[in-house]
Amino acid sequence: MTPDTAHPNESPDAEIDLGNEQAAVDPALFEEMPPEPPFTRTVHTTPLHLVTSAESRTNRWTDWNGYTVPEVLTDLGDEYRALRGTAALADHSPLVKYRIFGRDALAFMQRLVTRDLAALEVDTAVHAIFCEGSGLVLGDGLLFRLGDDEYRLVTEETHLAWMMESAQGFRVGIADVTATLALLSLQGPLSAACLNEAGVANMDGLASFAARWVDIAGMPVYVSRTGASGDLGYELWADAEDAPHLWRHLMDKGAPHGLRPAGFALRELARLEAGFPRGGKDYLSAFAAVASGDASTPFELWRRPPVAFGKTVFNGGRALRALASAPPRRRLVALVADGLEPVSLSSVLSGGRMVGSVTTSAFSPARGANIALALVEAVALNGELAVTASRHEGLAIRETVLGARVLPEPAWNSARRLVLPAPLKP
Secondary structure: OOOOOOOOOOOOOOOOOOOOOOOOOOHHHHOOOOOOOHHHOOOOOOOOHHHHHHHOOOOEEEEEOOEEEEEEOOOHHHHHHHHHHOEEEEEOOOOEEEEEEOOOHHHHHHHHOOOOOOOOOOOEEEEEEEEOOOOOEEEEEEEEEEEOOEEEEEEOOOOHHHHHHHOOOOOOEEEEOOOOEEEEEEEOOOHHHHHHHOOOOOHHHOOOOEEEEEEEOOEEEEEEOOOOOOOOEEEEEEEOOOHHHHHHHHHHHHHHHOEEEEOHHHHHHHHHHHOOOOEOOOEEOOOOOOOHHHEOOHHHHOOOOOOOOOOOOOOOHHHHHHHHOOOOOEEEEEEEEOOOOOOEEEEEEEOOEEEEEEEEEEEEOOOOEEEEEEEEEHHHOOOOEEEEEEEEEOOEEEEEEEEEEEOOOOOOOOHHHOOOOOOOOO
């Protein structure tokens, strides 16, 4: 017995009669531990957490790469109408961001990704894919060239350990800047007008996948004409301490143009309509796949993947050259299902046989139908397809089979995404 548990009438050194069943017992030994107060728990938040919290009318939150972000701030329908009709502003800071720098930065990136970067100019970006030795995809993302010897790689999942191992022998530095670099996504047909109203001149002259430094309300901001909405849009990269002020300034100046705040659910719906796969959701990294059949090649995930066979040496190059000559065993395709009610889609069928799996699905307002991304056996794509669907009716779940067909183009692919100059008026 210690001083903390000693009976008030006993000293710590008093003898204890083990045969005495009536011996006094400290009641504190049997008290239940109080529950953990909510304020003692650690919540991993982005630099924009406080300003997005102030915008929330739903208190609906979700996890994105370990960060707590709003799922829906007001109403998904209202946020979608803003995205497609005016403009929407969202916090995309949880995307993983790496700074790659040093005299061998170009040589290292040429070895790392499948496409040729020799012609990539400063302040431009490209879609980049990286594979392991057998040609299976590890991940993909957006690659910026920030300077002669400096790059920024933005991915959905973390790949730092593999990149550090791959950098052996190169005079290059790699830093994860996710926590210190905020990312605001401004998307929609009037996004250029919102930036113009915020004091950024000549923003309508910025080409697609180009970027430049600007001054917004005295804050240095790197603005790129990128995004996964399938429409005109920009991404603003700012220091963590500037991000809340930048958000408020954009919301204030963009209000006359109908700018609305948006959450993670809108991001997922927009990328689905635009046909952009998401790592960890629509495909598994080769390092995360439990079975080899769960991993995919670039030719299975993208219709025209950026693979430069002319490069001498790059990760998975030899295997990809062999894979390119054979038809892929399966394809990631966009599907639209019959029916007018929102449902949850799961399996893809052909002749009653399961030939694929739905990876992402939602009801598309643009199509007025349920759409999905699905990995489907390539040989089955020439025949009739169906998808299994389920929806809740009270406490019951109703399951059915709906006809489906492959979408030849994304559900949303606006010409505004590439047009120059970008529109400043509706």
